[in-house]
Amino acid sequence: MTPATASPALSSPSLSPATPDKRLRIIDRTMRLHGYASHALIETLHAVQEAFGYLEPDLMRYVAGRLKVPLSRVYAVATFYHFFTLKPPGEHTCVLCKGTACYISGTAEIFRKVEEMLGIHAGETTADGKISLMTARCLGACGLAPAGVFDGTVVGNLTLDTVVNKLQAWRSHDADHRESAGDRENRNRCR
Amino acid sequence: MSPPTTKTRIATIWLDGCSGCHMSLLDIDARLAAVAGSIDLVFSPLVDTRTYPQNVDVCFIEGAASSGEDVEKLHLIRRNTRQVVAFGDCAVTGNVPGMRNRFALREVLTRSYLENATHQPRIPDRDIPHLFERVRPVHAFIDVEMFLPGCPPAADAIFEVLSALLEGRPPDLAGRARFG
Amino acid sequence: MTLTIENLQEIAKTETDAVESYRYRINVCMAAGCLSCRSDVVKASLEEEIRRQGKEKACLVRGVGCLGLCAVGPLIDISPLNVTYQAVQPSDAPEIIGSLTGAPVSRLLLPADQPFFSRQKKIVLENCGIIEPERIESYIAAGGYEALYQALRQMSPRQVIDEVTASGLRGRGGAGFPTGLKWTTVYKARQAVKYVVCNADEGDPGAFMDRSVLESDPHRVIEGMAIAGYAVGASRGYIYVRAEYPLAVERLRRAIKQAKRLGVLGENIFNTPFAFDIQLRLGAGAFVCGEETALIASIEGRLGRPRPRPPFPAEFGLWGCPTLINNVETLANIAPIVRRGGGWFAGIGTEKSKGTKVFALAGKINNTGLIEVPMGTTLREIVFDIGGGIPAGRRFKAVQTGGPSGGCVPEQFLDMPVDYDSLREVGAIMGSGGMIVMDDGACMVDVAKFFMEFCMSESCGKCAPCRVGTTQLFGILERITAGDGSIEDIDTLKELCDLVGATSLCGLGQTAPNPVKSTLRYFENEYTAHVRRHHCEAGVCAMGKAREATT
Amino acid sequence: MTPTAPIAQKPRTDVNPVRIYTLRIDGRDVSGREDETILTVARQNGIFIPTLCHLDGLAERGACRLCIVEIQGSPKLFAACVTLVKQDMDVITDSARIRDYRRKILELIFSERNHVCAVCVVNGNCELQDLAVKLGMTHVRYDYLNPPQSVDASHPRFSLDHNRCVLCLRCIRVCKDIEGASTWDISGRGIHARIISDLNQPWGESETCTGCGKCVQVCPTGALSEKGKSVAEMTKRPQFLPYLQMMRKEAEI
Missing domain, CATH: 3.30.70.20 (Alpha-Beta Plaits)
Structure with a gap:
């Protein structure tokens, strides 16, 4: 995950030679687009997360150096906004909506059962790295409550059974299953 | 005042604390003698009474509430006492006994009775009061008329409270009492 | 090349002719709701079926925005037959295409006289479900960007503001501040650089109006912003949109690109000196960023923590410049107001709340979805006529409006006209327009706990009353719903509500106690039942865990 | 607290000169420069307002809310550290209501x-x-x-x-x-x-x-x-x- 050019010193923002990692170029492009202005921090962190799936410390360091933003502020912004995650996501991501309409329609119960089943809490990934469980404040799909997002696809009118089946399918999936780049991209976008 | 005596019936009790507040009480020294004539110490670790009497005018409670036994005592005190004083930081805030609250009770017991034990490691479980998961101040369980913070409260402050109670006026603790 | 009105009209004509050259136009809802029911697959299979039956010349399939009735998606609408189908599956395609010339497919038919559709009045949503959100031509064919032309070429900034003021439009983001007044303040500021910001960080859980507007009619918002920019003297705008709305983000990006290419954004718009450019900024999951000063901080790439006001953003906003902040729905009202005049708009609604309001109906109601009704429509009409009432024969209990800053309106106020002031009177607020209907299966203490949990985790942590107060409030509510509460807890609740409301720094903290306050006001008996009898009437709260401490 | 000495500034001609307002704090007539806060003016006059996040020499945050005061004519409370003085403002820094709120806020912090x-x-x-x-x-x-x-x-x-x-x-x-x-x-x-x-x-x-x-x-x-x-x-x-x-x-x- 970590780019080979990790940890460029704060003082030398030029310390990013052409790296083979395409993802790093996406981040560079975002910063360039905003003229390396410090106010592009949030936009850049979005780009980092979209490219890498999470905010890796060395990348935060890299962004801090390029945008001339204190390290502490990068960390502050990365943890203030709940959209950002500092932990690598699992192979699959299950987001359950905890908006009002979904709550009224019983997501709390589904959520409890899912936590129990996976043995993890919201924001965590199962030990085998298979499934990440997240909550969303509101997906804006209240008409379809309870709703959730499974690997980037919004699914409405959830029941405990549909969720459990979906998770079971992910779990039992053979290890040789490799998700396509498109899947990953899609997933990151919707998380 | 209650019929049997015109003296003010005072009790003190020591729950989860270090007895430092009681030491501070004794630090009032000679001035204690001055008020001795008007008080009757009816229950206290300092005197030899087994049961908490009825009709107590004032009770000084030192220490936090950490166990079922503590709370039973508190309710008994409340029933039989006109004015309850939370006496010292442990009673007022939970203070040092409350520092275990940020750990699970199990962790605390394991640490003290198993990991750090040099002889027969065992968590005691027989014939002892039920320990609460969290230590709480006195006012979390019963109404309290007066709070006297300090670890321990200064002898001056204690004396002021005592004399104010005897004189039936509100105590003036300005500059005399604070947490810690 | 500069765009002229003739160009605009030509684009509109070409588009209309192109669409009308087809005998049948099949509109498939491609907003997030129906998309999650695979309406994209439905669209593809319809196209496939048309090809198979060789009807390419007669049938046009278009992906349009939200048709409103999300409960029964995917929805498709066929004109000029005036037929709407619900819950369409890809496998229905042959039957639907086959029936175009004959009788409609009755098993999919949505009754045409549904009050859901007939009782609404659409201004903000007038194009939703009618135009293709991904094509600017489609918006122009519906009269799009004419208002911008009119404003730039025929009106002075002052006149534009006068129309907005005359319309009586009030901010649709929640507080209901008069829009004209806000515009005037920014207009009067002397600085050369000013900004217009569109607040599309729809954070209320249970509200999805803005998302639908952005997904269904993004150009309307862009046009509103450009007009606002002209009126107040700003040449740059930002749209601050939730990253959780990927589809809205994508459509906005596309729309901005199209608008720039066509010349309705950029330099010398419609051959005038006016220049306007819009950039997108993604929110990152912080409800507090709906607060103006926090939103500004976030656009500046900083932590979204509110600062004390004054100075207000209208004087000292983005990068210290005067900044106009309006929410999506407010801006979506601008083009129609300019086109048809403030007087027309002021003729709709009630005395103090003009125009229409979009509501997102959700919760225990049959017709979940998006509606737009004139201000002053009663709750009963909204819930029982348009919304179709409560499902499964349950009883109506309350409707929650205004999200975490709002309150619960109980049954006795069902005949109250819905407007800013009457809602406030009963302890709720208009908010952004989320309406969550609750039946007798909802426990009001649990609902209050839900909102307090929301406020606690969305508190930015800057000021002590909100940071610690919401945590304490939540702790008490948790205790009560676990059956461990005491009667004193209810007093402490009231006391903390007062404290947090009176002393918090920003609107989030000041309104955080509202859900508790309003449920206490109308449903205190439920609280007392929880603490005295350890009983939850709705059966939601799992009571009975013995309170450890009381032994 | 020591009153902050006015710093010498280049004369400006593009704006109105700095204004001095007269106002009342706790019934006392006081005066303050337009860029001074209620807290600054109160302290210049020896009127105590409790603070925690405020510190002389640091940018204000208005966050601890201990310095809340009442201004006559407004039901709202104002943080004295970030509220600028205004002509004829009538400030109350100490009332039962304010004392009660301040104590509760402090309890929350504790x-x-x-x-x-x-x-x-x-x-x-x-x-x-x-x-x-x-x-x-x-x-x-x-x-x-x-x-x-x-x-x-x-x-x-x-x-x-x-x-x-x-x-x-x-x-x-x-x-x-x-x-x-x-x-x-x-x-x-x-x-x-x-x-x-x-x-x-x-x-x-x-x-x-x-x-x-x-x-x-x-x-x-x-x-x-x-x-x-x-x-x-x-x-x-x-x-x-x-x-x-x-x-x-x-x-x-």
């Missing part, structure tokens, strides 16, 4: 972390402790939250005890605005907000900390302290701040 004065390094030299006395807070009626907070003693000269932090953010402000190092910031939000250095590294491993100790001197509680000092010696010296600021302005002219 309930938030683990403030155990008896075992604290600044016992006796603590602004929070003093405030409890001044505001007559005898006990905390809310539940203690007792969060599991940690102590960072990795720095050779200083230590950070999150148990005592009140999130006044003075350390962050002094480090950013005065020292210019921006070592400190705040991670997370709401009740989970916490002071961090750099990328949430141990303080001793911070790459940006200059070790100047300004943060320690401005910290109102025992959250930041010097190692190797006894409790009695643990006094803070934030007075350097107005001096530093004055000297810097002097240097600019």
Whole structure:
């Protein structure tokens, strides 16, 4: 995950030679687009997360150096906004909506059962790295409550059974299953 | 005042604390003698009474509430006492006994009775009061008329409270009492 | 090349002719709701079926925005037959295409006289479900960007503001501040650089109006912003949109690109000196960023923590410049107001709340979805006529409006006209327009706990009353719903509500106690039942865990 | 408090000259410059308003809410540290309502972390402790939250005890605005907000900390302290701040 050019010193923002990692170029492009202005921090962190799936410390360091933003502020912004995650996501991501309409329609119960089943809490990934469980404040799909997002696809009118089946399918999936780049991209976008 | 005596019936009790507040009480020294004539110490670790009497005018409670036994005592005190004083930081805030609250009770017991034990490691479980998961101040369980913070409260402050109670006026603790 | 009105009209004509050259136009809802029911697959299979039956010349399939009735998606609408189908599956395609010339497919038919559709009045949503959100031509064919032309070429900034003021439009983001007044303040500021910001960080859980507007009619918002920019003297705008709305983000990006290419954004718009450019900024999951000063901080790439006001953003906003902040729905009202005049708009609604309001109906109601009704429509009409009432024969209990800053309106106020002031009177607020209907299966203490949990985790942590107060409030509510509460807890609740409301720094903290306050006001008996009898009437709260401490 | 001396400025002709307003604070007639806050003017006149996040020489935040005051004619409360004086303003800094709110806010702050004065390094030299006395807070009626907070003693000269932090953010402000190092910031939000250095590294491993100790001197509680000092010696010296600021302005002219 970590780019080979990790940890460029704060003082030398030029310390990013052409790296083979395409993802790093996406981040560079975002910063360039905003003229390396410090106010592009949030936009850049979005780009980092979209490219890498999470905010890796060395990348935060890299962004801090390029945008001339204190390290502490990068960390502050990365943890203030709940959209950002500092932990690598699992192979699959299950987001359950905890908006009002979904709550009224019983997501709390589904959520409890899912936590129990996976043995993890919201924001965590199962030990085998298979499934990440997240909550969303509101997906804006209240008409379809309870709703959730499974690997980037919004699914409405959830029941405990549909969720459990979906998770079971992910779990039992053979290890040789490799998700396509498109899947990953899609997933990151919707998380 | 209650019929049997015109003296003010005072009790003190020591729950989860270090007895430092009681030491501070004794630090009032000679001035204690001055008020001795008007008080009757009816229950206290300092005197030899087994049961908490009825009709107590004032009770000084030192220490936090950490166990079922503590709370039973508190309710008994409340029933039989006109004015309850939370006496010292442990009673007022939970203070040092409350520092275990940020750990699970199990962790605390394991640490003290198993990991750090040099002889027969065992968590005691027989014939002892039920320990609460969290230590709480006195006012979390019963109404309290007066709070006297300090670890321990200064002898001056204690004396002021005592004399104010005897004189039936509100105590003036300005500059005399604070947490810690 | 500069765009002229003739160009605009030509684009509109070409588009209309192109669409009308087809005998049948099949509109498939491609907003997030129906998309999650695979309406994209439905669209593809319809196209496939048309090809198979060789009807390419007669049938046009278009992906349009939200048709409103999300409960029964995917929805498709066929004109000029005036037929709407619900819950369409890809496998229905042959039957639907086959029936175009004959009788409609009755098993999919949505009754045409549904009050859901007939009782609404659409201004903000007038194009939703009618135009293709991904094509600017489609918006122009519906009269799009004419208002911008009119404003730039025929009106002075002052006149534009006068129309907005005359319309009586009030901010649709929640507080209901008069829009004209806000515009005037920014207009009067002397600085050369000013900004217009569109607040599309729809954070209320249970509200999805803005998302639908952005997904269904993004150009309307862009046009509103450009007009606002002209009126107040700003040449740059930002749209601050939730990253959780990927589809809205994508459509906005596309729309901005199209608008720039066509010349309705950029330099010398419609051959005038006016220049306007819009950039997108993604929110990152912080409800507090709906607060103006926090939103500004976030656009500046900083932590979204509110600062004390004054100075207000209208004087000292983005990068210290005067900044106009309006929410999506407010801006979506601008083009129609300019086109048809403030007087027309002021003729709709009630005395103090003009125009229409979009509501997102959700919760225990049959017709979940998006509606737009004139201000002053009663709750009963909204819930029982348009919304179709409560499902499964349950009883109506309350409707929650205004999200975490709002309150619960109980049954006795069902005949109250819905407007800013009457809602406030009963302890709720208009908010952004989320309406969550609750039946007798909802426990009001649990609902209050839900909102307090929301406020606690969305508190930015800057000021002590909100940071610690919401945590304490939540702790008490948790205790009560676990059956461990005491009667004193209810007093402490009231006391903390007062404290947090009176002393918090920003609107989030000041309104955080509202859900508790309003449920206490109308449903205190439920609280007392929880603490005295350890009983939850709705059966939601799992009571009975013995309170450890009381032994 | 010492009144801030007016700083010599270049004469400006493009705006109105600076205005001086007369107003009333607690019934006393006072005057203040248009850019002065209620707090500044009150303190110039010896009127006490409690503060916690405010510190002379640092940018205002208006966050602790202890300095709330009433202004006649408005039902709202105003933070004195960020509210500018206005002509004919009638300010009340001390009423039953305000006293009650201030005490409750202080109780909330005490309930938030683990403030155990008896075992604290600044016992006796603590602004929070003093405030409890001044505001007559005898006990905390809310539940203690007792969060599991940690102590960072990795720095050779200083230590950070999150148990005592009140999130006044003075350390962050002094480090950013005065020292210019921006070592400190705040991670997370709401009740989970916490002071961090750099990328949430141990303080001793911070790459940006200059070790100047300004943060320690401005910290109102025992959250930041010097190692190797006894409790009695643990006094803070934030007075350097107005001096530093004055000297810097002097240097600019």
